[in-house]
Amino acid sequence: MSAFDTSFVRVVSARRTRTVKVAGQGISFQRFLPFLLPVVVIAAWQLGSSFGWISTRIMPSPAAVVVAFWQTTISGQLPNNILVSAGRAFAGLLVGGSIGFLLGIANGVSRPSEQLTDTTLQMLRTIPHLAMVPLVILWFGIGEESKLFLTALGVLFPIYLNTYHGVRNVDRGLIEMGRVYGMSNWTLFRKVIFPGALPSILVGLRFALGIMWLTLIVAESIAASSGIGYMANNAREFGMTDVVVLTLVIYAILGKFADVVARAIERRALRWNPAYQN
Amino acid sequence: MSVTVLDRPRREARNAASQVTGAAAIHIKGLEKSFGSNRVLRGIDLDIPAGQFVAVIGKSGCGKSTLLRILMGLEEPTGGHLHFEAVDGDDTQPNTRIVFQEPRLLPWLSVAANVAVGLGEGVPHDLLRKETVSVLSEVQLSEKAGEWPSSLSGGQKQRVALARALVSRPGILALDEPLGALDALTRISMQELLNSVWRELGFTAVLVTHDVGEAVHLADRVVVLDEGRIVLDLAIPYPHPRPYGNSALAELEGQLLAAILGEARG
Numbered sequence: 001m002s003a004f005d006t007s008f009v010r011v012v013s014a015r016r017t018r019t020v021k022v023a024g025q026g027i028s029f030q031r032f033l034p035f036l037l038p039v040v041v042i043a044a045w046q047l048g049s050s051f052g053w054i055s056t057r058i059m060p061s062p063a064a065v066v067v068a069f070w071q072t073t074i075s076g077q078l079p080n081n082i083l084v085s086a087g088r089a090f091a092g093l094l095v096g097g098s099i100g101f102l103l104g105i106a107n108g109v110s111r112p113s114e115q116l117t118d119t120t121l122q123m124l125r126t127i128p129h130l131a132m133v134p135l136v137i138l139w140f141g142i143g144e145e146s147k148l149f150l151t152a153l154g155v156l157f158p159i160y161l162n163t164y165h166g167v168r169n170v171d172r173g174l175i176e177m178g179r180v181y182g183m184s185n186w187t188l189f190r191k192v193i194f195p196g197a198l199p200s201i202l203v204g205l206r207f208a209l210g211i212m213w214l215t216l217i218v219a220e221s222i223a224a225s226s227g228i229g230y231m232a233n234n235a236r237e238f239g240m241t242d243v244v245v246l247t248l249v250i251y252a253i254l255g256k257f258a259d260v261v262a263r264a265i266e267r268r269a270l271r272w273n274p275a276y277q278n
Numbered sequence: 279m280s281v282t283v284l285d286r287p288r289r290e291a292r293n294a295a296s297q298v299t300g301a302a303a304i305h306i307k308g309l310e311k312s313f314g315s316n317r318v319l320r321g322i323d324l325d326i327p328a329g330q331f332v333a334v335i336g337k338s339g340c341g342k343s344t345l346l347r348i349l350m351g352l353e354e355p356t357g358g359h360l361h362f363e364a365v366d367g368d369d370t371q372p373n374t375r376i377v378f379q380e381p382r383l384l385p386w387l388s389v390a391a392n393v394a395v396g397l398g399e400g401v402p403h404d405l406l407r408k409e410t411v412s413v414l415s416e417v418q419l420s421e422k423a424g425e426w427p428s429s430l431s432g433g434q435k436q437r438v439a440l441a442r443a444l445v446s447r448p449g450i451l452a453l454d455e456p457l458g459a460l461d462a463l464t465r466i467s468m469q470e471l472l473n474s475v476w477r478e479l480g481f482t483a484v485l486v487t488h489d490v491g492e493a494v495h496l497a498d499r500v501v502v503l504d505e506g507r508i509v510l511d512l513a514i515p516y517p518h519p520r521p522y523g524n525s526a527l528a529e530l531e532g533q534l535l536a537a538i539l540g541e542a543r544g
Contacts, residue, residue, distance in 0.1 A: 019420040121330040180350055181375075181442075182398045191395070195386040272426045 060242035065249065069240035075233070082250065084228040085220065088144070089212050089254075092151025095209060099152070100159030101201070109168025109193065121160060129153045130218055142223035147216065154215040162204025167195030199273065202266045204217035209258045213251060228254075288457035290349035300484045301328040302372030303363040303450035304349070304364040305421055310345055311506075318344045321358070328363070330450075331476055331483040333493035336503035336538060342486045345503070346452050349484060350376050364449060372449035375442075377456040381429040381435035389438050390414065390423040396442035413445040416475060435462035437471065444475060451476075457492065466522070473519050490538070494531045495520055497499040502537045 020240050048054040049061030056064070070076035105122065107114040109226040116201060140146040170193050178188045220229020228247050235243035304326040310424040315374060318341045325334050334342045347353040351374075359442065362372045375396065383392045393410045394401075401409075416419050417437040430522055436456060443451060453472075457465045473496055476483055487493050492502045494514055502510035 171382075173378065173380060173382050174384060176352065177378065178395075180352060181395055183395075184399065186398060191387070192384060195384070198386075272428065274428045 002119070011166040020164065030248025042252065049205065055241065055242065058204065060245055065245050066240040066247045068240070069249075072231075072243065072246070078246075078250070081226060081228050081231045081251045082254070085216060085229070086254065088147045088220075088227065089151060089216050089258075092148050093155050093208065093212050096152030097159045099204070100156040100204075101163050102200075104163025105167060105189075105193075105197075107188075108164050108197070111178075118164075121157070125157045125161070125164070130215065133218070133222060136221050146223055147219045147227075150219045151212055151215045154211040158207035158211060159204045162200045162207070165199060167193055167206075169200065170196035199270055202262070205265075206262045209262055210255070213255050213258070217251060283344065290331050291426055299508070300364060300449060301323050301480050302374075303328040304450065304482065304484070305361040305363065306358070307346065307360075308358035309345070309355050309360060309538050311341070311348060312356050317522070319331040319348075319355070320341070322503075322508060323508075324501065324508065324511075326484070329480050330426060331485070332486055332505055333485045333497035333499045333500045335487055335490060335493050335500060335534065340503040341506040342503050343454060343503040346376075346454050346484060346486050350374060350452055362450070372471040373446055374441055374452065375446060375448040375539060377436070377439050377443050379458050380437040381432075383435055383442075385440055387427075388423065389419065389425050389427060389430070392427065392438055393441045393445050394512055396445040397448065398539060409445050413441045415462065416478075417441045417471065431464075433460055433468060433540070436460065436468065440471070440475070444479065447479065450482045450483055450484070453483065453487075456485075458488065458509075465492070472496060477518055490531050494534065495522070500530075500534055504535060504538070510534070 014250060022045050045054070045059075046062045049056065049059070049064075054061075060068070061073045069078070085140040132150065132153065136149055140149060174192050174196065175188065178192045183191065216227070217229050220227040221233045228250055232244050232247035235241075235247070267276055304324070306322055306324040306326075309322040309324075310317070322345060334345060336342050344353060348355050349447055362374075364372050383389075384395065387395070390410050393413060394406050397406055397409060399426075411420070411423070417440055419434060419437055419441065420538065422430060422434065423437075430438065436459075441469055456472075457468050459507070460468060469492060472483075475494075476491075483497075484495065486497060497514055500510075500512045500514060501508055502512075511533060513528065514523075516527065520527060
């Protein structure tokens, strides 16, 4: 019987060490996994360019893109255009987002306001805002107003819809509690309605950020004399594919950066919510 | 001394901390409430002396919750009168608070901030802090003051809701099936807590419940409602706190059940 016991213990301990080993390998492998695909693709791309399988007139090598990055950075062209584009993006977000937010709150809490504007907004929402480009150029030319108008129009609807939806879905029981506990309308908004609608508003913000960059790329490619989109379009005319690809990379980085900021805001503002606690 | 409240907006709850009122009596005469053609309350007469613990029981749809909502000013009655009378001669409307069936805590505020909601607006910060800390120790949740409501159990959440109601030292406390969603053991400890804070603070309590045992255990008086009328008004003349499993209480419990079920058959 004692012999049986010992063998049992041995089996368990052997198994235990084996599991630990596998788990340790799994963690480092998982960390590396997200980067595997980009690294392989870029390596293959560089090889293809170096051996002349890919024409540099169609696609520059990754090394050429890095060189273009360096040259445009020291000439000041890239930082300037990034600043101009980012400024436009956030001005549009601020204007369109504010209008969408205020309309969403108003229509969420007030029935007359909803009846007055909701149908119209839902109708306008279905028009692709980029279809307005010809009209916008006629109205504003290629000045700053045209970019601001298009970006603001693009971000307005996702913010509006999600704010409205968020306000409408605040727990009625909490609003009733606020009323019986003597909250004024302003306190009720500040302590119950706004925080209750915030998760949905932040979803709207993240949608809006995507639309913001998209709109800006199109607007700057068609009608601009500065900005990342202008830089890309200008480079295309001179056949500088390395700069064109560089602008794509910059857009990806800016978009990712905006999303990371939005996620950080979400994590901070919704830390009461078990879904956002690690 | 007695105040008619029907013609004034009662949702403006008082700034309680600055106005600690004593328990208030409730006088209800010929109270009616209809939703369209549906007559939910058909002439309720009820006098509740200051400091009494009254339980209102009855089947679903008997009008007990509507009665409580009218008391809280959440519904306007379609007929009859409702008067409050403060025992200390204060002519103003008494401070009335409610505990709902669900805790209804604001999930984005800490436990302490949720309790502070019960004090209303414009209370100085140090007073707010002091009152919140003391009421949280009354419901034995001092150590949870800084936590999010999502980290609490169902019973703890309901204790926070009770603390929010008590922090303003209400003259009247309305309880809308506050223990209905809790498990049996938590319910018993919550009953003990309710009973002890009621004896200590002396407010007038109106408890709406499905649970006949709970009503008999906690209340001085049990009112049975059926189809919008009072069909039985029974005094429970036993001292508090009451032991569980008492045969005299069990007999009263049987009597009340018979009244509720008897009306159901007739």
